[in-house]
Amino acid sequence: MTGRRARKALWKEIRRIAEADLALVAEEIRDLEAEAEGDAYYRAVGLHARAESQLATAGTLTELRDVARLAAEARHQIACARAGEELTPRPLCLFDPAHGPSAREVVFARTGGALESVPACSACAEEVDAGRAPLSRKVMVSGRPQPYYRSPAHVGYYGSGDETLSDLLVFDLSTAALADLGLGLFDLAGWPDLGV
Template sequence: MTALWFLLVLALGSGLLWWVLQRSKARELARKEAELAPVRQLVFEDVTALGVELQDLDLDLAGRQLTPGENSDYQRALDAYEAAKKAGDAITSPDQVKHVTEILEDGRYAMACVRARAAGEPLPVRRPPCFFDPRHGLSVEDVAYAPPGGAIRDVPACALDAERVKVGAEPDIRKVMVGSQRVPYWQGGRAYQPYAAGYFGAFGPMDWMFMGLLFGGGFDGLGEGIGAIGEGIGEGIGSIGDGIGGMFDGVGDMFDGFDF
């Protein structure tokens, strides 16, 4: 009889442990999806923007016989758009966003080359995109900029944003939703780091130093994001521990009075 009780309690305990672990797993999946959804939407908007720019370029080139160089760069831009769409549809984690924005950056540079060739101008120097909104295309210069409460740093800017910053006006900043607030994408938290890394990570000395600029110091969304994630993980582990502790307390109570 004692052995039967023991097997019954063991089965109940195993079932409870399985339920606790499944519940924790479901919460983690929900958290990851909630983190990914706005980043996926951001990338979708960037891909769509590139498609609109390609349509505008197509209209500008209508009726023109493309040179081999123009045709090659134009096809490269079209291929980048298709590849970005496919990669964007396949995103299952924020880390995969980096690959999409790398493709978008390459596509925009190819478009800039087409326009330069068509205008009889030298090919543009490959600079990073505009820091304030990568959809603005290639930056033309670095400007000194300080976010609210942050230190002044030199950041790459498109012509219009560079002009705005120089006269003390607000640049056209790409903003994202964090909770109920719209904040600059560099304050969005760790999920947005791959987004920025794809656009800016390949430009030599700026590499991870620039990522530090985006997500450290005055641009500090990452620290808060990691803190919140740490708290969530701690709460989840605590819940599992409470559940397991309660399970063994129950087992002890049921076997009080039995002799083995």
């Protein structure tokens, strides 16, 4: 696949991920609708509407990341509505952003390299504390199920903003190379592969 075709395919995949993410937020809002009280619910609805509008016109990776930011803010407002009070904004759970805002930081080696502090929801944090790998959102990368944070398209959507589509294609090649070597996240971190 040529570089141009690969970038176009990656762009389409990132947009698909954004659409799926917003569909999950919409579902969370619908689930909360019957018990909707207070401003947080209505802020979540407004943020979701802004994210949908932004997605419709997004033409750059930065604009798609704005969609991810708005979806995260909507999830925070959903958490506030459920709690019935304002909560301190927290990053989303690394293991699956659909888990919502994190409860705390845990030490984990997400890229197979050095251990780092990452945000985790309560359930995922308990798994890490017990020495188990939390069940994370899985996607296919080079024909193998991998945690979503190893997918260039997901890194593109949830990423830090430093990457370009070309950078993400290089990331895809390096991830595929690790998988072809039979190496996983825990192999490089020196932890046992738990088969999760």
